[in-house]
Amino acid sequence: MTVRVPPWIPKVLLGVGGVVVFVWVLLGWLHANTIRAEFLIPRPLQDGYSLNVVSNEAGRVILPRTPQSDREGIWGLETATSYGQVSTIVRITQDSVERGILMLEGSISQGDAARMDVDAYTGDPLVAHGLGFDNFAIPADIGPHPYWFIDGRRPTWVILVHGRGIDRRSEALRIIPSLVEQGFPVVSMTYRGDVDATPSESGMRLWGLDEWRDLEAAVTVAQRKGARDVVIIGSGYGASIVSMFLHESNAIDAVRGVVYDSPVLDLEGVVERWSDDRRVPTPVAWLGRGLTRIRFGMDWSLLDQLERTEEFDVPMLLLIGGEDPVTPVAESLEFADGLGEIVRVERFEQGGHADLWNIDNERYERVLSEFLVDVVGSE
Numbered sequence: 001m002t003v004r005v006p007p008w009i010p011k012v013l014l015g016v017g018g019v020v021v022f023v024w025v026l027l028g029w030l031h032a033n034t035i036r037a038e039f040l041i042p043r044p045l046q047d048g049y050s051l052n053v054v055s056n057e058a059g060r061v062i063l064p065r066t067p068q069s070d071r072e073g074i075w076g077l078e079t080a081t082s083y084g085q086v087s088t089i090v091r092i093t094q095d096s097v098e099r100g101i102l103m104l105e106g107s108i109s110q111g112d113a114a115r116m117d118v119d120a121y122t123g124d125p126l127v128a129h130g131l132g133f134d135n136f137a138i139p140a141d142i143g144p145h146p147y148w149f150i151d152g153r154r155p156t157w158v159i160l161v162h163g164r165g166i167d168r169r170s171e172a173l174r175i176i177p178s179l180v181e182q183g184f185p186v187v188s189m190t191y192r193g194d195v196d197a198t199p200s201e202s203g204m205r206l207w208g209l210d211e212w213r214d215l216e217a218a219v220t221v222a223q224r225k226g227a228r229d230v231v232i233i234g235s236g237y238g239a240s241i242v243s244m245f246l247h248e249s250n251a252i253d254a255v256r257g258v259v260y261d262s263p264v265l266d267l268e269g270v271v272e273r274w275s276d277d278r279r280v281p282t283p284v285a286w287l288g289r290g291l292t293r294i295r296f297g298m299d300w301s302l303l304d305q306l307e308r309t310e311e312f313d314v315p316m317l318l319l320i321g322g323e324d325p326v327t328p329v330a331e332s333l334e335f336a337d338g339l340g341e342i343v344r345v346e347r348f349e350q351g352g353h354a355d356l357w358n359i360d361n362e363r364y365e366r367v368l369s370e371f372l373v374d375v376v377g378s379e
Helices: 010-038 125-129 169-174 176-181 211-224 238-248 266-276 282-298 331-341 361-376
Strands: 055-057 061-066 075-078 083-092 097-105 112-115 134-140 143-150 158-163 187-190 229-235 255-261 315-323 341-349
Touching: 010 266, 010 282, 061 083, 061 187, 083 134, 112 158, 112 211, 125 176, 134 211, 143 169, 143 211, 158 211, 169 176, 169 187, 176 187, 176 361, 187 211, 211 229, 229 238, 229 361, 238 255, 266 282, 315 331, 315 361, 331 341, 341 361
Parallel strands: 158 187, 158 229, 229 255, 255 315, 315 341
Antiparallel strands: 055 061, 061 097, 075 083, 075 112, 083 097, 134 143, 143 187
16 A cells, blocks of 8 residues: 655655754854854953952952962962062962962052953063063064064074964063073064954964964064074964964974974864853854854864874974863873874973963973973073
């Protein structure tokens, strides 16, 4: 007996299928917009001040206890008009943490709105450390990008590539004194989209797909100004820019070594975990990443350094945090395994993302100094 399917059923199924596909594409399109807003639009690292200072007297500041305010180490405490550096934890209660504080700029009073800052210093090399510097502009392919330059006696220059945030040249202030003491000329560079730098034509930040050219321009300027060679330090998302420079640039012969601090090694993986944390359905997240590639030119595969380890051939120091929420430790170790003998790995168990100096500045500076001696030699 033949069962006849009513002619309206296929039409209904087709219509339902069309609606499902339409909703899926719409949600994927909207998720791509969210990815663009979160990862591809240049913006400051932090917005707002979430801590209300309980008191600040006689070199002791009391803050509400949060996962940021009760971390050991050296951190900045920033308000809209002032900046202090907090260090030793004196006392912790259920609701508050008391720490030593050194005021670097202005004053902080009871009730002021503040935030913890990973850079630990403010201003520029002169303000932060009393170090004279020049503020040059790198003539990159799309226009000038400013950078700080501190001269030194060695022929090898150290170029610092900051991580996420358009106002992050100050990230270099943590390690500039150590590098200067060792005699290295130091460059803290900006790249397209940063404050005072030339924006990209699209207005987006592609984490190395275009920005590697800005690093190449910095290396070229260094050579023109007398550098024999360079060591490049890439922090967080900035390491992705360094990776693309190493893959794409004609200036890599000048590179003696590379330091990766909490590097982003697979941006698509970062975005995928970010989507999972926000409970975006897997099919929608997958389509959103695909549409981000098509609409905004994000070639995720080029930024997947786990699949490109055979293309690295310069000595590398890999500094990783045991609690890094952006690049899991397993991913960093997989990367190191692929690199083989050219990499030295230093793991800071209590470290998060790009805060390893803050957690243990003495060890950080010692390890960095040892690596520089290994790749450049002693004076």
